Amino acid sequence: MEFFLGAFESEWERRRAALLHERSLGRGKNSEEEERRRRGGAVPTASLTAGRKHGGAKRGRRSAGFRAGDGFGAREPSMRSRFASLASGSQPAVVKMASFGGGNRLGAMIGYISRNGDVAVENERGEQLRGRNELSTVRGEWDHLMKNRAESRDIGSFVVEVKDQVDPAGDIHEQARAILKRGLGDRMFAFAASPRNDDKGFTVEGVTVLRDSMGERLTGDGKASAIVQGRLDGDEGEQIVATTFRFTGYGNGTDYGSARLRDLIGRHQGAVQDEQGGVIADAKQAGDVVQLKWRGGLHSRKPRDIMHVILSARAGTDVQAFHAAAREFLAQEFAGYRYVSSLHDPSKDPKAEEAGGKRPHVHVHAIVAMRSDAGDRIETTIAVFRRWRVTMAEKARAHGINMEMTDRRERASASAYSKNQVRPTNRHGRTEHKGTSEVAQRRYDAKRSDRHSFTQTERSRRYTDFARRQWEALATEHDDKRVEGFARSQVIRLESEVMSDHPRPHGGRKTERLRSQFITHLVSLEEIVSRDEPMRQMSRSEFEAYEKRVEVALFQAERVTPADERANFDEIASAAREHVSVRRELMELQEQNGERIASDEPRLREGDNDANVRWDKAVACHGLRTVEAANEIMLEVEHYREAIDLADAGEISANKASLQASLDLVLARVGELGASGNTLIREIAEVDHDLRIAIEAAERARERGGKLTSETSGSSGIPAVPAAQEIFRDRDDELSRVRTEEQRNRPVADGTRPSRDRASPPSGDATRTDPAQQHIPRLEQLQRETDERQERERDDRER
Template sequence: SATITAALRPFTGQNDPIAVFTKVAALAVANDEDEKRRRGGGGGGGRPVPTVVAKTTRGPSHAQAIAARAGIAAGAQPAMFKVISTAGTKGAAGALLEYLGTRPDEDGKKHDIEVFTSSGLSVETPEQRRALLEEWQEDFREAFQNTNFIEVDVELSGDPGQDDLHDALNAAFGSKPFVYARAGSTVKVYAYTEMKAAALAEALQKLDHENGRSGVLQRADDGITTRLKDAGVAGRAEIKAAVSTERGGQYFLQKFIRANAGVIKSDGEELPAGQRADKAAQALYASWKSDFKTVEPRNVYHVVFSARAGTDARALLRAAENVLAEKIPDHKWAIAHHAETGHVHVHAMILARSESGRQLHFSKADLYDWRATYAEKAREEGIAMVATSRMDFAASRPFNMRQAGAYERSRRDTRYSVSPTIAERVEAKRQAVFEAKTIAAYGAGISRGWQQTATMTRAAMPGSQADAGVAAFSAAIARVAAVQSSELRTTTLSSSREGTSLSPSVEKVDTLIDLTRRIQEIMSMELSPLELRRKIADVSKAFDRIDGSLSKKEDKQELAGIREEMNGLMNERLNDVRVQAATGGTGTADTVRDEGRPLREKDQQAKTQDRANEQNPRQPDKQAAPGTVAGKKAERQADRMERQNRDTQRSLDDDRER
């Protein structure tokens, strides 16, 4: 079984990895800028892409990916940055700070170690740690109640009795409090839920611009429908509204009671017919509060910067401090090096709320940005490190600390067992084995990426052997892909001869191959932002269909990971298309005419045109001229939408904690 380490080992250490990365990155960036100018029709007079535009794309750029692959092949280590855990209470935060500031000796006795803070102080004693925690606690948020509510319409396929329907609704909504009203074959439900109502509300808003329900909304609908079916009632559930605030929850409960006759509570009692809607809603909401889930906010994050054994620990500590200073300049943090581990580990504790009141979050794109900054700061300290993507290496999916702990316990204690999936994942990751399913679906594309890297490395460093490792790794990927493809064909042929259907996993790979080819076609098309968004919506529906065909939980989880990665690539392409529209990439004449216009104005015009096209798809290329009455009206509408988006984003920042 081929491994990533074996494919790279013969070529590491032959060149200075930092020099390889720097030279390849410079050439790749120059080539990308030339390509952008060519796409723009030669306009721009050789102007570089403005920094503010370049930073709108999340995740690795094409040039960054090429340079990172070249650096890895030359011997650089991948940047390892992880969010380990969070703490919501003073006790949990105190335990985390104690973990940072103490280490056990050979006898197991704990002793204090030095912890450095964002203010430049050195904390070494229990008293100093308690004082630091008291200072941080002033910015802790209190625990809050989950106030997420949804309104659902259920279209019944049959005619279940009242008792059967009532029991099925209780099963479908997890015995959470709700009210419902039935009119013929339609059942309307207003329910408390632990789903994230803000995300559902955002998905519902997008229905105005996209065809069909998809993503989180479709999964929520399907979940309710499935639970109803399992409880013996066939029907189709659709979420019609979602709200995530206490005030909104009370208001829409009152509205539901006023709009529907014969409202029944989840305990089977019917609301009195003559009672005022506002009084009934107030009393009902008060009775529901005991069922509301209390949520501990993320007041503190525990993150770790790690590197290979033998890395200069002091240099790594300086790099980690520089990352924190750059990424979160207005957050408080504490950092310490734990010297007793095999790998070099620097642990940090971050106060989630900044001095300006902004809450820290880590999305997948954020994690890549942190890794990229970490690698950059490490290189500045002389550590050869680059930020990589799992897809570039067809690497096995990572495991978490809980899975690793369970696996280690199962090896020590025969009475304790874990699922084969967890055992395989832990072993595959530790042995750096190629992930077969990823190679089967994306091997050709991954190999092409490494071939491009070899060509770029050869051009950036002529006469050196720096490209040898890159070319060898590309060949290794191609060989494994050929083996996987052969096995897949053999399985397909065998199944056909025996007259049996393919396994779900093989069917999934076949479907993913087709979908991947479609995504590659979309990525290479010259599309407007609106056209690309519609293509992305079509891809999302295709992923939904694949997900619906899978039965195994692990297959669904794997598909979700692949889907997230593909969504990241397509959204990156969408950002690039929007940037081209914002910078006037439509020809020399347009570039000259747009000379001197602020970038913000160009970007706003592009967004305004995108929305105008959505409202009038028959005239996608017609655009109101800036300064005209129509143009000013469109810009005012765009400004309104931007303000609404900002308000929604602030609401989402709070709701992500729920």
Template structure:
């Protein structure tokens, strides 16, 4: 069944081969819908003539310059049928929520707070409508034969000049049929060909001007140990060195109590937050993991002890200050080798001396100074058009950044590689978080369509495909096939083969099958509304129906599997997902993306948790435990989203931003729920020293109220499917 779904695109593309003249213009967010509406007339003409001899004759006369019904246009760039389906669906789609909103007055008096509150409540509706329209149009274009856009950020970051040089050689050198490497054409941001070694060297010099040195790791923790028995000083020193490895540290002992101040690779900022807010109020297990690891390592050295992390600091100035406090608080402090610290009568001087001894041992963290990007298209696609689209994407999404482009012709697919600066000459940093990747992929599809390539920005969940495999997975899989002695896990083999064979993700099908089928049904409705008929509409209907049938089939047969099988266990744990209340809950979770202020986010969190409470009352006891775990995971993400919104609001009030980025763009990025380990998690800014005591007490009260509200609302889980 999955192979039939995989063959839809090729069959539809062959059936709908044909072209009409399309007006060429700059298509940005605002002009896209307007341009699409101008295409509806031409598309209706194409649709009306589809499948008839008269229609074929009409299309031939249109392409040959003969008379035609559509209005004349002024560009020589043809638009394929999938592009016409995409633009027509984009122009004609209107979400049900938007229609109801307009019938009620379209932003008049709100439910609460009068007219101003109504405007605020509807502020995010146009953005959400545009997002839904693009998603529906992309599915329609995919059903009509358009290829999905493929954009990747490769995992090998050139953080130094040497790494950038190696990457430039990789991009600009390929092997010929004889296996000999030779230079290929690479183009810089000005469109100039870097043909000679001297030209490439000169480009690299200017390219690396914005590179930044590595960051010094200044994370430190203070740990208290309670020894279970008598331990000699040499044995204690050996156990501590084994526990902290090569990290520098000092320690002080008072009978069976040992205090240690040590360098660590852990991020001290989140640890300090947990300690400040109380470990009982945090869901983080980072401290528990550190303590368990230290106790286990010391036990392996023959020293039984319990460990407790009591402090964490992540700034050099604070690290020196806490080291000074540590020396002042103990009568005798020893180095890692057991020798006493000298000059303890002057703690400040002693701390400075110890820190300078440690500095050469403090490991650094490499900055991301450049990115290696990949733009890909199906085999047979015009490589010049893909190159032009990739260049247009970089010019729009990364203006002011130096980059190079090259086409690698030694693969079946069309691969355009790029190396781009991570920081421009003005100091602006280029970042690729999840919302940015989505935006880059949409821009790539848009520029490809402008260059005559039928391409849309779909998501993996649109057709329930399996997860992509990494470069490491592919390398291990290929080596295992060449060399029987090389062992590779069954999970790696399954992941690579499932993706190459375009298998459907069974777990995603069981969990999100209804949502996927509903999305395709909305796509079919939008296509009918603009007059799409024929194989494109049939394919969209078939995909939705097949997804729903497969989902029901898997949901029925899952419990009958042996208990030892993982699929049956997952299905048993997720059985509550088939509850009728999940539809309402999923809709509320989808609305979280539109919250743009902390207040809106808290209200949405309250609605989500109210839906959780209503659903919990109707579940059988056997499903309560997995349901509560799901609720905890779901709410976990929403707390991170709230924290980011609070951070962005504080930045907006201060009139600043990260790297000079406009406030609306930051808010747009923040609408996607972040992963729990997202590096953008903000740290709460420290209050200024000049605050009065009254204001300080008021801030503490607000913090306590916010924490209490956060604990009540829990946290939220990002739904993998778009809504």
């Protein structure tokens, strides 16, 4: 039978078909390829193998230094290229090992990733499985690969009935503790004692570690109950105290122990003690006892017949492209193994958000058998995890997704927390967790706030130092300001490791580390607030995401703010929140304009054509650069004028004085631009009274030697405050003269106008000699035209 690989469109389909074809013919991979696949890299050469046999000299020389792509040769991109891609916005490749399980957990794990059959599951042959009946066939196909080894019994719950007290006047907790130590030996336990209804004895409920310090493990069942009961009865069959002991349940791991201990505390508030007499008052202390005290003595083990792997991408990633990349990743890395996978698309997830569904990012779950049909077993080492991330990034880029492999040592990122260290408290959006112990809470906080965490091994420190030099080179050589800023923030982050090796005054290493983290978070905040397009209009969803990023950055910076930097932080936070408020106003204005445009679309289309014609005429008359400069600054003028009008009408809540001050500063810039020779600005000023006054004031300032140059302007191009005040003082004086003239010409009660001859001018009045007063009729005309234009615009908005 002929076999055509070209009939398959996707790479993963061709790989799967080729493998199945080889196995149908009784072939397989040669030993060298199989060795390479199992080791996760190149097959060791004879000389390297010999070196390892004789003390590992070759390995020592190999690990002496680092180069970009160390460990995977040509497959892994250079560190510099990965860093440049990450700084440009590429997302990290996320391949997480969620859990392991025994064969008896296969059905439950497949049910979880398939949402109990509501989401399609795909196996390694590309077959779609839907519904519980089809999913149940997986267990039968995989049964020969499952060892079905039982998990260890680590924690047991028990009940002791004490029929008669040795000392009725004594403390029942002390008596209960003595009884439990005699029956359980040196095992760790927690218990609560309560009097019986017959007033003669008491009942003890508790939880115990089933393994003692010598390695003896009780099974937590009836047989174990008999063993403990025998110890309580005494060597000669006579009970020291009349007691009855029985185990009521058992389980595996810290999760089970924490749940049983919290349940015990819930039923006996404030009355739970441990074997040393310490009180366990609440659920938090229960978690601390299990995680910090009991965990090391459990020697817990679970079968590893299957593993649960999660591949995820950022929110907004193309779902179909990511699904195709995940398929090819699984086909390459788990060729020859059995697996099933399921895509969780947030928009199609049948599970409610409150129950843990509809996660905001697309991800793929995969359940993989740890052993292949040929008897090979999957290795789960750090090198293999790194290779998986490299492969996932390759497949994603092949489908148009910008993704790169990352190593936490390259940014000194904190270690990940496990699912046993936290429990969810809020599943809306990104799930919020709470640590099950103080140590777990610190680890969770460190990861969520992106704190620094430097590994201490010599090899890892050399790797981090090499990464820092690569970030420095990228910051020096790259032309893109955003890439340069991102790279410099990473250099600052990694340099804190060097600073932490040298004690500093005023708090020493801890203060210096906090200061470095504070600077890093401020750099991140600056990147968020001041992008290349600082005032780009946003949709409401974009603005809400932007506002959340700013608040998260402020929260992270505030947590590590040194005491002597508190005033600076408060000033920065106030400025950042003011910037967010301005963006909110822009977004709301854009929404209002969008509604007005939608209500009168035909007229707007005609207006767009008119605007294009006017633009072309202006460019032909004044030149492209002149028109662009004038258009850009006039957009700012109109923005603040419209915001002031809306504030007057009560449609937005804004500080009108602040808006007017901003408008005055922008008009000062318009005046300087017109005084510098921008002909379009001067043409607009003929019908815009404020612009004309600003230009005339700027020209007078130039004549008096007060030209607004870069020496009198800030870095943002805004004129210095004294110069702006001088310009608008002139404007206010002229407006005052106009209003005085209007009042002078206003009719009196008898319908006549007061005669100028009858009203003697005040002392020092220069009306007749001041040239500016000769232009009052023209100014009145300009003022009326401006008022009429604003009235028409207000009517358009109200319609």
